[in-house]
Amino acid sequence: MSDPEPELVIHPREGTPAITDTPEDLAIAVEELSSSHMPVGVDVERAAGFRYSDRAYLIQIRREDVGTYLIDAGALPDLTELSSALAQAPWILHAADQDLKSLRMAGLHVPELFDTEIAAQMLGLERIGLAAVCEYMLGLTLDKNHQNSDWSVRPLPHSWLRYAALDVELLPELYRALGQALYAAERWDWAVAEFEYIRTRPDKQPDPNRWRTIPGAGKIRKRRHLAILEELWHEREQIAAEKDIAPTRLIRNRTLVSIALDPPRNRRGLLSIQEMRRSRTRTHTDRWLKAIARGQARSRDDLPPLHRPLAPGEHPRVQQWRNTYPDAHARLQKIRQVVHARASQLHMDPIMLLEPRVQRLIAWNNIAYQGAELNAYLSRLGVRDWQIENIGHDIEKVIRSF
Numbered sequence: 001m002s003d004p005e006p007e008l009v010i011h012p013r014e015g016t017p018a019i020t021d022t023p024e025d026l027a028i029a030v031e032e033l034s035s036s037h038m039p040v041g042v043d044v045e046r047a048a049g050f051r052y053s054d055r056a057y058l059i060q061i062r063r064e065d066v067g068t069y070l071i072d073a074g075a076l077p078d079l080t081e082l083s084s085a086l087a088q089a090p091w092i093l094h095a096a097d098q099d100l101k102s103l104r105m106a107g108l109h110v111p112e113l114f115d116t117e118i119a120a121q122m123l124g125l126e127r128i129g130l131a132a133v134c135e136y137m138l139g140l141t142l143d144k145n146h147q148n149s150d151w152s153v154r155p156l157p158h159s160w161l162r163y164a165a166l167d168v169e170l171l172p173e174l175y176r177a178l179g180q181a182l183y184a185a186e187r188w189d190w191a192v193a194e195f196e197y198i199r200t201r202p203d204k205q206p207d208p209n210r211w212r213t214i215p216g217a218g219k220i221r222k223r224r225h226l227a228i229l230e231e232l233w234h235e236r237e238q239i240a241a242e243k244d245i246a247p248t249r250l251i252r253n254r255t256l257v258s259i260a261l262d263p264p265r266n267r268r269g270l271l272s273i274q275e276m277r278r279s280r281t282r283t284h285t286d287r288w289l290k291a292i293a294r295g296q297a298r299s300r301d302d303l304p305p306l307h308r309p310l311a312p313g314e315h316p317r318v319q320q321w322r323n324t325y326p327d328a329h330a331r332l333q334k335i336r337q338v339v340h341a342r343a344s345q346l347h348m349d350p351i352m353l354l355e356p357r358v359q360r361l362i363a364w365n366n367i368a369y370q371g372a373e374l375n376a377y378l379s380r381l382g383v384r385d386w387q388i389e390n391i392g393h394d395i396e397k398v399i400r401s402f
Contacts, residue, residue: 006134006141012165014067019058019161021072026082029061029069034085036063039114041092041171044099045151045164052240052247056102057151061086062168070164073106074152080107090114092171094130096195101203113199116171119178122191124347134170137177142166190386194352197384212308216257223303228295229260230304235291239284250281251288263292315364325364331402332363338394346390354391358383362395370396 020029033040041062046054056073061082071079090112093099100110120128125136135141149160156164182188211217211233212226220226233256240247255275264270267285271277276288310316321329336350336359343350358381361367369377374396375388 006139009140009142009166009169012068012162012169016158016162016165017068017070019070019072019156021075023076026071026076026079029071030081030085032066033061033063033069033082036066037089038063038065039090039092039172039175040086041168041175042099042103042110043093043164043167043171044102045149046102047150047152049148049246050150050249051152052244054102054105056099056106058156058164059103059106059108060164060168062171064172068165068168070161074154078107083108087111090175092116092175094133094171097198097201100199110199113195114175114179115195115198116174116178118194118198118352119182119191121349121352122187122194123178123181123185124349128349130167133178134174137174137181138170140170142170190384193384193386197382209308214253214256216254219257220260221306223306224296224298225260225263226304226306227298227302228263228292229256231291231295232256232259232288235284235287239287243280245280250284251275259288259292260295263296315360318360328364328366331366331398332360334398334401335359335363335395338398339391342391342394354383354387354395357381362399366402367399368402370399374399 020026041060043060044056045058045060047057051057055077059071059073059079060068061071062068071082073079086108088111091110092114093110094115095117096110096113096115103110116130116133117128120133120136125133127133127136131142143163143166151160179188182191207213211230214233217226217229220229232251236247236250236256240250243250252275255273259270259273264272267289270285270288270292271282276282276285281288315328316325318329318332321332339354339359340350343353346353358378361381367374367377375392378388378392378395379385
């Protein structure tokens, strides 16, 4: 007998709430949310692909005994008072690492985290998107049609507000179901350690060589052309930040690479490129030309190296290991094998048991630590105690075989 089809949730239980977008409405929301001590479902809508910043444009909040609130974080950028109203209960988010920075930018600080994606991974679910987890745990599913919409537009269409409300509708119920499953599997303490690790992890620092990662940059084989690409990329980033627009909406990556490979000699040459004649791009023609000129004028000693330099503690890309660093590659394969084997025994996603980042560092650095020294080394890399208890001995055995 096949499993029943999940029920598609179309409408919020209390109807689609009005958007909270004035200080007066926010004061009312703060007062009402302060009256409850129940867990808080939270979600964030940004404008990735449309805007430059990671700021939130809409924040959805739900407490089951109070209701759902749609907070216009564009109109109300400082929500510190709301954070105080929600400080005495766990916040339920899905894939929290994507939202924590945006919440902090709005003045919202998570006091205690329950991440439904991490809980699903901890329980070995194969599909970990919010809709899939709701389907598996609750027999309900959600429409995700507006997931990649431009949430900076105003006014927001009613259908978008309904979608946004539904994104937090099931989080409290999912929290209970996943929490019970974690307890039953004796993994609650493991999950709590993961939640706290995510909650307190610092934001990633910008990579000074990110310009090298744009698609097509690998085609460039001359340092002078790389210098032009670097200058153009930084100029695009600066303009995008000033205008709060996604960089690729100014110039697509492939056009940057094309200009770097065959730089135009003058304004006419630059504007002969169709994309450079678009109004939002053409406005900055002088700045593009100056960026090209800076790249062309760099001294030989100031040209970027052909290959991305490694920062202290970094290692080459794993794709290079098989042919260039065969010993490190062999060590990594052994580590991956034992991690996958142990994760399979635990019915858990291997990346939850030991992050690939840590696996690579052990292999690349040819670690020889044993016992307490190995445990201390793993702890310094951010490995949690429950992970060391479950995989540390296996890693130690692999290290002995190196």
